[in-house]
Amino acid sequence: MENFNNSSTPIKNWAIDDRPRERLFANGATSLSNSELLAILINNGSKESSALDLAKQILKLGGDNLNELGKLSLKDLQQVKGIGPAKAIVICAALELGRRRQASLALEKSTVRTSKDIAQYLRALIKDFNYEVFAVLFLNQANKVNHFEIISRGGITGTVADPRIILKKALDEDATSIVLCHNHPSGNLRPSRADEILTQKIKEAAKYFDIKLVDHIIVSEEGYYSFSDSGML
Secondary structure: OOOOOOOOOOHHHOOHHHOHHHHHHHHOHHHOOHHHHHHHHHOOOOOOOOHHHHHHHHHHHOOOOHHHHOOOOHHHHOOOOOOOHHHHHHHHHHHHHHHHHHHHHHOOOOEOOOHHHHHHHHHHHHOOOOOOEEEEEEEOOOOEEEEEEEEEEOOOOOOOOOHHHHHHHHHHOOOOEEEEEEEOOOOOOOOOHHHHHHHHHHHHHHHOOOOEEEEEEEEEOOEEEEOOOOOOO
16 A cells, blocks of 8 residues: 655544544544644645644644643644644644643642742743733632732833732632742742832732732743742742
8 A cells, every 4th residue: 555644644544543632632632643643633725735734833833841841832733834813823832721720730739839849830831931020929818829810011121010919819719828929930040129019019918918929930941939938928
C-alpha cells in the first residue's frame, strides 16, 4: 500500500494508522507527539501545508518548547501562514486549559496553608504574561479559595491596582481574607517602592471591612517573593 504521509498530502489521505486522531482514539493521547496533538487542534491544513506541517511551524515559533509556546499571543500564532483567527483561538484556548490544570494541581487541596502553596498556584496562572498583571485570591473563613481574578493589566513596566475595586470584589465574594499577586516580566523578584506603598494601602483599607491581607506574592519565571515571609506585612 502506498504511504501518503508526506508534507504535501492532507492528513485525511494518509494511511489510517498514521492519522493523529485515529491514533489517539486507538492508543491514547500519550502516544502522540506534540506536533500531532497540535495538528488535531488545527483540524485541517492549507493548500500548501498539512495540519501537521502547520503544527510543526507553530512549535518552532515557541522554540519547540511547550512552556514558551504558552506565552504566544493570537497575533504570534497567526504569523504561520495557514493559521487564521479561528485556528489561533482554538490553540490559545487549549493552552489556557493546560495552564489552569497546572494551577489547580498546585492547589489541589484548595486550602491555603503557606506562601509556597499560593505561589505555585499563582505562578502557573500568570507567569507567562509578558506584561504586568495584578491579581487577587479571595479566601473564605476556612482559608479556601473562593475566587481568583485578574484585577488589572498593565504595560511592560507596571500596572495599577485600585484598592476600591479589590475591596468591593472581596465583599461581593464574601471573602474574609485576600492575597494580592502580580508578576514581574523582567524576572526581578524584588518589590518596588510603589509595590510596598500599594500593599500597605490595601492592608490598612481592608481592616475597615474586617478583611485580612494574608500576603502579597510577586511571581516570575525565576520564582516568587512573599511579603509575608519577608516580614513586610
